């Protein structure tokens with residue numbers, strides 16, 4: 001009985017997590033191309049609020065950290081700090097070739113490479129810049145893994 | 148019977164459902180006006196459950212007890228206010244002067260919001276808290292004067308008798324259009340809704356006083372703000388749209404609901420139409436325009452033989 005109840009509560013909570021992912025967006029040194037594509041998601045054409053996605057301004061309210069751009073030496077600590085401010089459970093999405101691998105900035109004197117060098121990344125969405133459809137698809141795939 | 152009133156109708160459960168429904172409708176209407184689709188119907192519930200199940204962080208340096216108590220304090224205040232506001236023809240608790248009690252209880256969350264900013268550590272919370280207090284001083288005086296005029300007109304400070312008086316004569320919004328407009332503006336300021344969301348402006352102060360809260364504290368804050376919306380709208384329906392005092396509950400309740408939805412749609416349209424004011428603009432507007440207009444409304448009501 002107790003086991004069954006725990007399972008039901010767990011199911012309800014993971015349903016709520018799948019249906020209400022709030023995102024926080026951080027650019028750690030990209031060219032701003034991917035950031036504009038992320039803002040596209042909020043426009044009438046793509047409107048991700050129908051999936052329950054809201055763009056939050058404070059890391060304390062967010063569930064998913066969306067990173068764009070390569071990690072630079074200067075932004076590394078801030079990126080880590082922002083990640084630590086997000087309450088558990090949290091997920092990280094790397095959007096754009098830069099944050100997947102360093103992209104065109106690879107090998108620069110101040111570049112550490114992709115986001116994976118600093119944070120545990122849950123899903124990679126390549127593209128330079130990646131299309132809004134690709135970002136929505138990636139987010140949907142990430143949400144499916146939440147059980 | 149009292150327990151049923153308290154817990155189910157028109158107590159906690161009813162107000163909770165109304166809060167979720169109003170939040171969904173509000174977001175949906177705003178989305179439709181912006182040519183978007185908007186969230187599905189269960190969105191507020193999913194948000195609420197998710198926030199309840201999230202980790203609860205208290206930043207070091209913040210006042211942990213105050214952070215935990217303040218959202219409950221605000222929620223309690225608005226839920227208590229909800230008990231004194233008649234819904235349809237159901238009057239749970241009522242006495243001569245309950246209008247003043249409701250107005251007092253509805254303004255307590257402003258104090259809670261300010262203290263929440265004051266006791267946390269971030270600068271954004273501090274600025275948000277200060278702005279909320281400044282905003283409070285700008286909208287509250289015209290709001291109180293506007294809400295006092297129907298009471299003076301009907302000669303009673305009991306919400307139920309004001310509504311009954313209006314269902315015999317005509318709507319307060321027709322007799323005192325100026326007072327109605329001022330009350331709507333005051334309500335927008337009270338709820339920190341869009342043209343007057345100065346204390347929590349995303350692009351200026353992140354999330355105001357609530358910046359550093361997470362998990363269930365945010366859930367309770369959201370809930371208390373939306374229950375405040377519901378109670379505030381119900382109050383205005385009683386004071387300016389004549390409430391609904393039909394004999395049968397099944398006629399009175401839909402009429403009351405339609406009036407409440409009318410005000411909600413009005414609020415959503417206003418938040419789509421207007422851009423945010425600056426805090427100094429609001430202070431100017433409040434004291435140079437709204438307060439004198441409210442005074443005129445009050446004097447006209449008194450002289451016209453209330």
Ligand code: SF4
Pocket residue numbers: 030031032033034035068069070095096097098099103104127128129130
């Ligand atoms: S992936 Fe391309 S568009 Fe995106 S930040 Fe890097 S260089 Fe700019």
